[in-house]
Amino acid sequence: MEMVPSTMTEMWTTMGSTIASFMFIWAIIRQYCPYELRRYFEKYTHTIMTYFSPYIKISIHEFTGDRLKRSEAYVAVEAYLSVNSSKTAKRLKAEMGKDSNNLVLSMDEYEKVTDEFRGAKVWWVASKVVSATRPMAYYPEQEKRYYRLTFHKRYREMITGAYLEHVVKEGKEIKVRNRQRKLYTNSPGYKWPSYKQTMWSHIVFEHPATFGTMALEPDKKKEIIEDLVTFSESKEFYARIGKAWKRGYLLYGPPGTGKSTMIAAMANLLNYDVYDLELTAVKDNTELRKLLIETTSKSIIVIEDIDCSLDLTGQRKKKGGKAMADDEKERKEVKEESSNSGNSKVTLSGLLNFIDGLWSACGGERLIVFTTNYVEKLDPALIRRGRMDKHIELSYCGFEGFKVLAKNYLKLEIHPLFDAIDGLMKEVKITPADVAENLMPKSPLDDAEKCLWSLIQALEEAKEEAEAAAAKKVVEQSQDGGGVCSENCLAEKASE
Numbered sequence: 001m002e003m004v005p006s007t008m009t010e011m012w013t014t015m016g017s018t019i020a021s022f023m024f025i026w027a028i029i030r031q032y033c034p035y036e037l038r039r040y041f042e043k044y045t046h047t048i049m050t051y052f053s054p055y056i057k058i059s060i061h062e063f064t065g066d067r068l069k070r071s072e073a074y075v076a077v078e079a080y081l082s083v084n085s086s087k088t089a090k091r092l093k094a095e096m097g098k099d100s101n102n103l104v105l106s107m108d109e110y111e112k113v114t115d116e117f118r119g120a121k122v123w124w125v126a127s128k129v130v131s132a133t134r135p136m137a138y139y140p141e142q143e144k145r146y147y148r149l150t151f152h153k154r155y156r157e158m159i160t161g162a163y164l165e166h167v168v169k170e171g172k173e174i175k176v177r178n179r180q181r182k183l184y185t186n187s188p189g190y191k192w193p194s195y196k197q198t199m200w201s202h203i204v205f206e207h208p209a210t211f212g213t214m215a216l217e218p219d220k221k222k223e224i225i226e227d228l229v230t231f232s233e234s235k236e237f238y239a240r241i242g243k244a245w246k247r248g249y250l251l252y253g254p255p256g257t258g259k260s261t262m263i264a265a266m267a268n269l270l271n272y273d274v275y276d277l278e279l280t281a282v283k284d285n286t287e288l289r290k291l292l293i294e295t296t297s298k299s300i301i302v303i304e305d306i307d308c309s310l311d312l313t314g315q316r317k318k319k320g321g322k323a324m325a326d327d328e329k330e331r332k333e334v335k336e337e338s339s340n341s342g343n344s345k346v347t348l349s350g351l352l353n354f355i356d357g358l359w360s361a362c363g364g365e366r367l368i369v370f371t372t373n374y375v376e377k378l379d380p381a382l383i384r385r386g387r388m389d390k391h392i393e394l395s396y397c398g399f400e401g402f403k404v405l406a407k408n409y410l411k412l413e414i415h416p417l418f419d420a421i422d423g424l425m426k427e428v429k430i431t432p433a434d435v436a437e438n439l440m441p442k443s444p445l446d447d448a449e450k451c452l453w454s455l456i457q458a459l460e461e462a463k464e465e466a467e468a469a470a471a472k473k474v475v476e477q478s479q480d481g482g483g484v485c486s487e488n489c490l491a492e493k494a495s496e
C-alpha cells in the first residue's frame with residue numbers, strides 16, 4: 001500500500017525532470033539553431049504529429065487572395081463566435097456595437113472556446129501569424145489573423161458539412177443584427193489619390209421614421225410594405241428568372257408629403273444602408289459607375305429630386321415626341337447635348353446604365369429610389385417599368401393619415417374635434433408636413449385640444465385662400481374671354 005504513493009512521486013519527479021530537460025534543449029535549439037533549420041524541424045514534427053493525431057484542423061484566414069476584402073467566411077465565424085464565445089472565453093475583446101450604446105464582445109487572440117453540435121465537441125482558437133519578413137521597411141508588420149477549428153476525425157462529414165453551414169448562416173444573421181447601419185454620401189471636394197480611399201463618406205444612419213409613424217392610407221401602406229418584404233425575400237426568384245436582384249422605386253408628389261421620410265422608413269424596415277447620391281457632384285459617367293461599384297449589398301441608392309439634379313428632362317419632347325423605338329438614337333443625342341453643356345457630364349444614358357446596365361447587377365440586393373415633385377417632367381425612358389418598377393404617389397393628407405399623426409403626436413385615437421377635421425380635409429388640400437407642424441405642441445402648456453384647434457384654424461385659412469384663389473381665377477377668365485369672344489365668335493373659330 002505504501003509503495004503506490006512513492007512510485008507515483010517518483011514518476012512525477014521523473015516526468016518533471018524530463019519535461020524540464022526537454023524545455024532546456026528546446027530553448028538551446030531555438031537560440032542557436034538557424035531559423036530555416038528550425039522551420040524544417042518544426043514542419044516535420046508537425047507532420048508526424050498530425051499523422052498520429054485523431055483530430056482534424058481547419059483554418060479560416062482573415063484575408064485570402066488579393067487582400068482587398070476581408071474573407072466573408074472569417075467575418076461570419078467572427079460574428080458567430082462573438083455570441084458563442086462570450087459566455088465561456090476568459091479573455092475577450094470589446095468593440096462598440098449597434099447604436100453606439102453597447103459593447104460587442106468577441107474572443108481575444110490565442111483564446112480557446114468549445115462549442116457543441118449534435119453531440120460532437122469542437123474547439124475554436126483565434127490566432128495570428130506575424131510574418132517574419134517585411135516587404136518594405138516602412139510597412140507595418142503584417143499580421144495574418146485566422147480562426148482554427150479542431151474536431152475529432154469521426155465527425156468529419158458532419159462538421160465539414162452541416163456544422164460549418166450552421167456557423168456561417170448564424171454568423172451572417174448575427175452580423176446583420178449587430179450591424180451599424182450607415183448613411184453614405186458622395187461628398188464633392190476632397191479626393192485623395194489613394195487607391196484605398198472610397199468615394200463615399202458615411203455617418204451612422206439613425207433616422208427614426210418607420211412605416212408605423214407615416215401618415216398614409218392603410219391599404220397603400222400595406223401594399224408598399226408587402227412589396228418591399230417580397231423583394232427582400234426573393235433571392236431565388238430573381239436568380240431563376242435571370243434578373244439582377246434589384247428594384248426601382250419612384251416616389252413622387254408635392255413637397256412635404258413624406259418622400260424622404262418614406263426612404264428612411266424603407267431602410268428601417270429592411271435594415272438596409274442608404275447611399276444618398278448627389279448627381280450634381282458626380283463628374284462624369286465613369287465616376288458614376290465607380291460610385292455604383294463601391295456600394296454594398298443590402299442598400300438603398302437614393303437620387304433625390306431627379307428633375308432638378310440634371311437636365312435630363314424634357315429632351316424628348318423638344319424632338320417632337322418620337323416613338324419609344326428611337327430610344328437608343330435619342331439617348332445618344334441627349335448624350336451629345338449634355339456633354340456640350342459643360343457643367344455636369346453625367347448623361348441620361350449614363351444614368352440608365354447605372355440603373356439597369358451590366359454593372360448594376362454587381363453586389364445584389366439593392367433598391368434604387370428616385371424622388372421628384374414633377375413626375376410629368378421626367379423622361380419616359382427613365383421611368384419605364386424595369387427601371388422604376390414601382391411608382392408611388394405621395395399626396396396630400398387624408399383623414400386616415402391624420403389619424404396616424406394624431407396618434408403619434410398627441411396619443412389621441414378619438415376626439416370630438418375629429419369630425420370637424422374630417423369634413424375640412426375633404427374640402428382642402430393640406431400636406432402631412434403641415435398637419436404635423438400644427439399638431440406639434442408649441443409650448444409646454446399646450447394640450448391635445450389646443451393642437452387640434454390650431455390644425456382646424458390652419459385648415460380654415462387654407463380653405464379661405466383656396467376659395468379666394470378660385471374666385472380670382474373666375475374673374476380673370478371672364479375678363480379674358482367673356483368681353484372679347486362671344487358665342488358667335490367661338491362658332492366662327494370652330495368652323496375655321
Ligand SMILES: Nc1ncnc2c1ncn2[C@@H]1O[C@H](COP(=O)(O)OP(=O)(O)OP(=O)(O)O)[C@@H](O)[C@H]1O
Pocket residue numbers: 213214215216253254255256257258259260261262372373432433434436
Ligand atoms: N406621410 C407622412 N407621415 C408622417 N410625417 C410626414 C409625412 N409627410 C411629411 N411628414 C413630415 O413632414 C416633414 C417633411 O417631409 P419630407 O421631408 O419627407 O417631405 P418630402 O416629400 O421629401 O418633401 P420634398 O419634396 O420637399 O423633399 C418630415 O419631417 C415629416 O415629419
Ligand SMILES: [Mg+2]
Pocket residue numbers: 259260261304371
Ligand atoms: Mg425630400
